[in-house]
């Protein structure tokens with residue numbers, strides 16, 4: 001909404017001046033401590049929600065390097081990782097007009113997954129970190145928040161943001177994945193370094209056939225599976241964005257509003 | 264009150280007595296039919312059993328997917344033969360199935376025999392129970408017999424060197440890991456600056472009083488919710504993010520110009536013959552006595568071949584029972600899973616002859632590994648009879664029998 005005070009009715013101008021004062025008002029009881037309490041306690045809840053959603057929809061894809069394939073990884077992770085950032089975008093934008101929901105979710109998730117991978121999977125289970133590293137969605141989140149800030153529209157953010165999300169999440173993490181895609185002769189076959197990791201570091205209960213990696217098929221589109229997958233990943237992320245909006249609008253905030261009304 | 268306490272206590276003791284039996288070995292958790300009717304392992308060896316970090320340990324043996332595969336499971340199609348160890352305490356470097364190098368999964372059939380050889384390098388010091396296992400799609404990992412392997416520290420950290428196609432040798436323990444971390448961290452730091460920009464100088468919770476009175480798409484620069492200054496800084500951070508991505512991509516494309524999609528290597532191993540098939544068996548029931556750990560199997564055998572044959576072994580799930588001396592027993596597999604077999608009447612079966620035979624085995628392994636259905640909806644067992652003629656020619660014959668325990672134990676829980 002164009003809010004140029006010059007074209008406004010005097011009453012509206014007055015109201016907005018009052019709101020400006022309200023924004024900068026000093027509150028006796030609600031001080032910055034409450035801000036800190038909110039942001040810090042929410043880290044665990046938001047990281048947990050984002051991690052559970054990712055586990056639910058993406059499972060092992062964002063776990064092992066040998067699962068980060070050209071066909072399914074760009075689709076599944078894009079969808080799974082945009083849901084909670086989208087929900088938080090709605091909450092933080094509507095409540096405080098902060099373009100921070102996605103970045104907040106993804107920085108929380110980043111901390112949580114690295115701690116989990118390092119202590120649980122590297123120290124306790126002794127898998128090398130280079131085999132179980134988590135992807136990072138922070139750069140994609142920055143762009144998603146930037147889009148919302150610039151467009152002030154969830155519809156536009158979902159349309160462009162979904163596609164950008166799929167491309168950013170994939171490309172940002174493809175860069176560190178590249179060394180693991182180098183060809184290496186192993187067991188009399190040619191395979192990628194990531195395949196070798198998957199074979200050498202024994203996963204007794206995660207047999208190789210469980211991988212849903214690209215296997216080549218008639219529909220692999222001139223062999224360029226990657227780009228088709230990215231396109232599809234973008235569409236899936238748009239859908240994921242609205243799943244997140246639904247969570248943010250109907251599941252997360254609405255019950256709180258109901259609760260506050262009963263007080 | 265005292266009554267209730269006694270009840271709770273006795274239930275607790277009862278549960279824990281079940282639990283200790285199950286804890287002895289993780290594999291005991293599988294139901295008996297899942298072990299007996301599915302596959303049978305034989306000639307399994309894990310050598311050596313005392314190594315230093317970095318030394319090779321070899322698992323050899325055979326597994327047959329039985330014709331008695333339970334109808335309650337999906338038919339076996341895709342399988343992955345793997346060492347079963349607690350986590351990556353070993354690193355697998357070679358796997359041969361029926362003589363062919365097989366890094367990935369294989370296609371299998373009911374009745375198929377898969378001879379495996381897996382070479383692993385000891386990675387973590389400790390005392391590890393090493394099993395072969397066959398994971399079958401739709402069913403899960405079915406275990407073979409286990410052997411304890413002691414891995415001592417070697418004074419040097421474990422290395423897993425592989426030579427890339429371009430000739431460069433890299434250590435998979437660390438390769439590429441540092442870049443993943445610093446690259447991801449750099450992106451995280453931009454995100455952190457973004458968050459600090461909004462949350463530290465600005466107030467959060469009290470903004471609700473203002474936003475509640477405005478439409479959702481009003482960012483109110485005049486009121487001061489999101490100012491042009493905010494836009495400028497955020498444009499800068501978003502720009503840095505995009506720039507980082509472009510620079511990273513160019514660097515990646517230049518440094519790793521050759522990149523391959525992940526590979527799938529699947530094939531059906533060459534078949535191995537179970538023998539000439541000229542020995543016919545007919546089950547005549549089996550019993551198990553829980554008090555003495557004794558399994559008795561009755562069957563009729565007819566030798567349709569041209570030379571006399573003797574019954575050498577009875578193989579069931581991960582166990583082998585041997586009609587032979589200590590040396591023959593040691594050759595049959597890990598000692599905890601090998602037992603003595605009494606064949607009555609013993610001796611070669613002449614060509615054309617029929618004979619009623621009773622097998623008797625007494626061993627703790629039946630209950631330890633939960634191999635006998637004592638309280639299950641499928642009171643069946645199956646195993647392999649291993650016959651041999653004077654020339655050493657072998658015949659593996661599958662025998663499925665109904666099992667009737669000598670008595671059923673009383674139970675408190677359902």
Ligand SMILES: [Cu+2]
Nearest residue numbers: 288392394409
């Ligand atoms: Cu074991």
